[in-house]
Amino acid sequence: MNPAAPAGTGVTAALRLRSVTRSYGGGTRDGSVVKALDDVSLTIRRGTFTAVMGPSGSGKSTLLHCAAGLDRPTAGRVLLGDTDLTGLSEGRLTRLRRERIGFVFQAFNLLPSLTAAQNVALPLRLAGRRSRRSEVLDALDRVGLRDRARHRPGELSGGQQQRVAIARALVARPDVLFGDEPTGALDSTAGRGVLGLLRAMTDDGRTVIMVTHDPVAASFADRVLFLADGRIRDELEAPSAERVAARMTALSGVEDVEGVEGAGVDAAATAAAAAGTAGVAPC
Template identity: 65%
Template sequence: MTITTLKAAVELRKVSRQYGAVTALDAVDLTIAPAAFTAIMGPSGSGKSTLLHCAAGLDRATGGDVIIDGVPLGGLSERDLTKLRRERVGFVFQSFNLIPALSAEQNVALPMRLAGRRPDPGQVKAMLAEVGLADRAKHRPSELSGGQQQRVAIARALVSRPAVLFADEPTGALDTKASRDVLRLLRLAVDRHVQTVVMVTHDPYAAAHADRVIFLADGRIADQTEGSVDAAEIAVRMTRLEERTGLEER
């Protein structure tokens, strides 16, 4: 792998993504600071999920460069890209993506097993305790609530201390209380463990937990905030963006 001087946790340089005649991302420049919580928002079809997938190495950009933890993705083979994702990237999805046949502790240990390492039982137990599930270690996903399953997914994503944690609508399938628990844990990961978190969300309340909010429209960055911004202000910006996008499409 070619290593560059580390200036950001994730960097996108003129990144584009085409799907046939559709431009999902249009020459996006974006730098994600280390040890910060960044939220990505935008109207439906704005390219926010495509941006996350390209930034995380789940999808290949058709133009430009993506760099994760100092490593350019463009020249990597599929094998090396898979290895980088396994070692340096954590994922949390709306649908949890836990293995039904495995217990909570086995799901948390899975990234270490896939990397060919013997799981550290103490580390796994500590992660489950941190997400408030020390007493659910032996339970399978079917025996856990949705919120508990998502907390297991967060523990699994963080157990290897990845360079970046990507979360795609992590509260989308949860009730209000469970959503708040998940957002608190993501915020705690940043503040206590200097974890870098990048989250796609449609929820202004969720985005208000971030240090920075990036707004996309038509595959481009249309607006952004820096520092603490409340949910009401984020909602106003989203409404304006949706109205502007709707007018441009007429």
């Protein structure tokens, strides 16, 4: 039984993956095909914070990109609420991403020549909407940066820049916010601040899905999914950094036995993270 399968009837799902496979290759001389995702099914409940972990090459980013409509699966279905993303045209998929999906990357991706307020307003302008100053300031207020609205990225700390990026992702009031290592470029203090902010977003019904390598970051989530070799191998509810680190160490052992490339997980680093001596930044 897939450990990430639907938890039962009556669950309000923000996102569902049904037998999703994503393959690459087949056009090479030897015809080899690599399955980045291999028949993955899962349900993400609305208003929850989910972390996705796994060794390098396990399929974490591919899972995130397929779930967010940034990449199309080779087989299977992805449903955002009741909307099946799989059959949407590129135009409709682009509009859906603008209106219902937010994305925060490890690199802040802010335009240096624009102020914080102008960076936040950018998605609305790209969508052809005239942004109201009140909604831009409200988004900045939610991340505690209303008083930095006129500052450019170079005048902000790394943590503040990532909070501006989160405000930019929130301004369109998305159903689901995806984060690809959103604290990876931050120090421990700034990273914990951003994670606390993501955690608080679920209080108003937002759904957060985050890829991370760090047990401390994962401990902010309601649920952690562990990937290896393109499959969900395990999950953990109400995680602590210690339990996450132990699961990752165990997963590393399974990967070594199976000979999956990129499996090496540094047990010392995970132990240090579990003890709270490692920051949220990459080890």
